[in-house]
Amino acid sequence: MTRIAIDAMGGDHAPHEIVAGAVWAAQEYGVAIELVGKQDRIEQELDRISNEGFYSDCGKAGKQYKLKIDTSKLDIKITHASEIIEMGEAPGQAIRKKKKSSIVLAVDAVATGSSDAVVAAGSTGAAMASSLFGLGRIPGIDRPAIAVTLPTIKKPIVVIDGGANSNCTPEMLYQFAIMGATFSKNVLGIEHPRIGVLNIGEEAGKGNELAQATYKLLEEHSGKLNFVGNIEGKEIFLSLCDVVVCDGFVGNVALKVTEGTSSMLFRMLKQEFKADLMGKIIGLLAKPFMKRIYTKINYEEFGGALLLGVKGITVISHGRSKAYAIKNAVRVAKNAVETGVNEKIAKFYEE
Amino acid sequence: MTRIAIDAMGGDHAPHEIVAGAVWAAQEYGVAIELVGKQDRIEQELDRISNEGFYSDCGKAGKQYKLKIDTSKLDIKITHASEIIEMGEAPGQAIRKKKKSSIVLAVDAVATGSSDAVVAAGSTGAAMASSLFGLGRIPGIDRPAIAVTLPTIKKPIVVIDGGANSNCTPEMLYQFAIMGATFSKNVLGIEHPRIGVLNIGEEAGKGNELAQATYKLLEEHSGKLNFVGNIEGKEIFLSLCDVVVCDGFVGNVALKVTEGTSSMLFRMLKQEFKADLMGKIIGLLAKPFMKRIYTKINYEEFGGALLLGVKGITVISHGRSKAYAIKNAVRVAKNAVETGVNEKIAKFYEE
Numbered sequence: 068m069t070r071i072a073i074d075a076m077g078g079d080h081a082p083h084e085i086v087a088g089a090v091w092a093a094q095e096y097g098v099a100i101e102l103v104g105k106q107d108r109i110e111q112e113l114d115r116i117s118n119e120g121f122y123s124d125c126g127k128a129g130k131q132y133k134l135k136i137d138t139s140k141l142d143i144k145i146t147h148a149s150e151i152i153e154m155g156e157a158p159g160q161a162i163r164k165k166k167k168s169s170i171v172l173a174v175d176a177v178a179t180g181s182s183d184a185v186v187a188a189g190s191t192g193a194a195m196a197s198s199l200f201g202l203g204r205i206p207g208i209d210r211p212a213i214a215v216t217l218p219t220i221k222k223p224i225v226v227i228d229g230g231a232n233s234n235c236t237p238e239m240l241y242q243f244a245i246m247g248a249t250f251s252k253n254v255l256g257i258e259h260p261r262i263g264v265l266n267i268g269e270e271a272g273k274g275n276e277l278a279q280a281t282y283k284l285l286e287e288h289s290g291k292l293n294f295v296g297n298i299e300g301k302e303i304f305l306s307l308c309d310v311v312v313c314d315g316f317v318g319n320v321a322l323k324v325t326e327g328t329s330s331m332l333f334r335m336l337k338q339e340f341k342a343d344l345m346g347k348i349i350g351l352l353a354k355p356f357m358k359r360i361y362t363k364i365n366y367e368e369f370g371g372a373l374l375l376g377v378k379g380i381t382v383i384s385h386g387r388s389k390a391y392a393i394k395n396a397v398r399v400a401k402n403a404v405e406t407g408v409n410e411k412i413a414k415f416y417e418e
Numbered sequence: 419m420t421r422i423a424i425d426a427m428g429g430d431h432a433p434h435e436i437v438a439g440a441v442w443a444a445q446e447y448g449v450a451i452e453l454v455g456k457q458d459r460i461e462q463e464l465d466r467i468s469n470e471g472f473y474s475d476c477g478k479a480g481k482q483y484k485l486k487i488d489t490s491k492l493d494i495k496i497t498h499a500s501e502i503i504e505m506g507e508a509p510g511q512a513i514r515k516k517k518k519s520s521i522v523l524a525v526d527a528v529a530t531g532s533s534d535a536v537v538a539a540g541s542t543g544a545a546m547a548s549s550l551f552g553l554g555r556i557p558g559i560d561r562p563a564i565a566v567t568l569p570t571i572k573k574p575i576v577v578i579d580g581g582a583n584s585n586c587t588p589e590m591l592y593q594f595a596i597m598g599a600t601f602s603k604n605v606l607g608i609e610h611p612r613i614g615v616l617n618i619g620e621e622a623g624k625g626n627e628l629a630q631a632t633y634k635l636l637e638e639h640s641g642k643l644n645f646v647g648n649i650e651g652k653e654i655f656l657s658l659c660d661v662v663v664c665d666g667f668v669g670n671v672a673l674k675v676t677e678g679t680s681s682m683l684f685r686m687l688k689q690e691f692k693a694d695l696m697g698k699i700i701g702l703l704a705k706p707f708m709k710r711i712y713t714k715i716n717y718e719e720f721g722g723a724l725l726l727g728v729k730g731i732t733v734i735s736h737g738r739s740k741a742y743a744i745k746n747a748v749r750v751a752k753n754a755v756e757t758g759v760n761e762k763i764a765k766f767y768e769e
Contacts, residue, residue: 274584274667299674300676301677301678317667323618324651324652324654327654329683332679332680336708
């Protein structure tokens, strides 16, 4: 049985929503769980879910859930961690100083084989640093990167790097392309995933030095990868490629702009409907349709992004994750374990 | 009377929509117009507008317009240009080779004082290169930048650079901040505009080397500028600052992602409404509300972006601009001339 370690203390709603999401996933996906964090707090949450039940509002999608699950019937292990790494701490320093922190011990659980993957909703920097330090890099990969799955009009695409590396070289972006393609093929099931370089124009000569050099490098290696050229920001959602390659700074800006734009549009639409009585009525009628869109594009559905390039599976969840998002993050971790995405990245370099 | 030169041959819908937009602006804003391009084609379009009238569908906002304007009553001058710079051409080379091209001569019109500003919807690179070459830089500014005005929940913000410079230094971004603030204050009327650096986190140490160094530089000069720190992609639309400073690569990606995200959401919503008969009816009822949002965020309303840092006003319009967008671009040009934004940028350096 696949076992997923979860940093129970990481995230804005830790530990209650995190523990609830983990229990929910154990029940829904039939996985074993290893909850890492303050033992008494975790036990308290497990008791609550077993006895009183737990309400979650599933974040912005607005759905209400009640979880009343007999946790004694599930395969749940608790690993006590006495420390917590806070959001503001410098990641490198923090993981060296706080060896007994929940994120460090959750990664340790994967390193020692106690669990198969880790899910973390706390500091992204700390999750990356402890994964890099605790699991090590896959041979051939210089820097791990975050692979974020995004909805489009047709099928989901992968944006890599979603924010792990702010300063990149063309060689790093080439490696991101390899990792992204392997993820797209094995986890999302897309045959011959098309790789695009995020750029500000179609032509090879467009963009900054990094984008230009990456274009050349991918063109040279086009026998190994299905490189389709540059892709512009407005084309990301048109399914013109399956993997969008960029540095972590640009990738993170792009992802957050997507989030910001959709929030603004939904807010504007709500405001518009409030203008008069007729609008209010039409707004009420249109609400379920808008909600369905919201569900489609909501990060909670995707649960988390994979940190690729380390020898182990780390799923990084949004800091705002509630139980529903954590449940889905566990699903992402389970899929990554079962499809052996890391072994396949390693294999790419052996061939 | 303010006179605006217009590259009549630039853009996907040149010359017919461009000429129509220029005439429309002349009538609506009481400006004089200098149309630069193939004389016979321009005359043909002017005749059509005077006699048969001209239909424009105003791009995506979907509104239909009929323009039947007696062009002989307006102050319209034609300057013949025998050449056109095409979209694919390398800008630097093209402006040197095609000295009689419509964009080069339109910028010349400003340089010689025949017009006060230029509006261009053709190749952005060619418009920038000919402006830099034909008008020269404002002392103190190393590289001109594109200031794009974006709608937010509250008031419009300025993103600078929107795509002129893919590779930037912190000093360049500092200059963008000065230009953006001057634009925000004088053209948008925002007192003490708040400057933010586009970044992937709030803290000073976040982001790539460029963002970190720019943060420091702006902090050092905070006496002259109202610097409020880093701003994340998802916060752009929350009115947390008035000027978002970034390099042209990141800025262009961010702007195009905004465009791509809103297109996708509107498409998804339309699809959702099509699901069944009830949906179709609700969709029809909701349509005017959605259109109002579309109008608010539509680039056509903003007409064009200002190229700041050159000794003259150049407004760069979307390549897809139709008459309505061109009309609004002329308004932007007129405002920039009348508020003397360039003189005020120059003055910043004199003080």
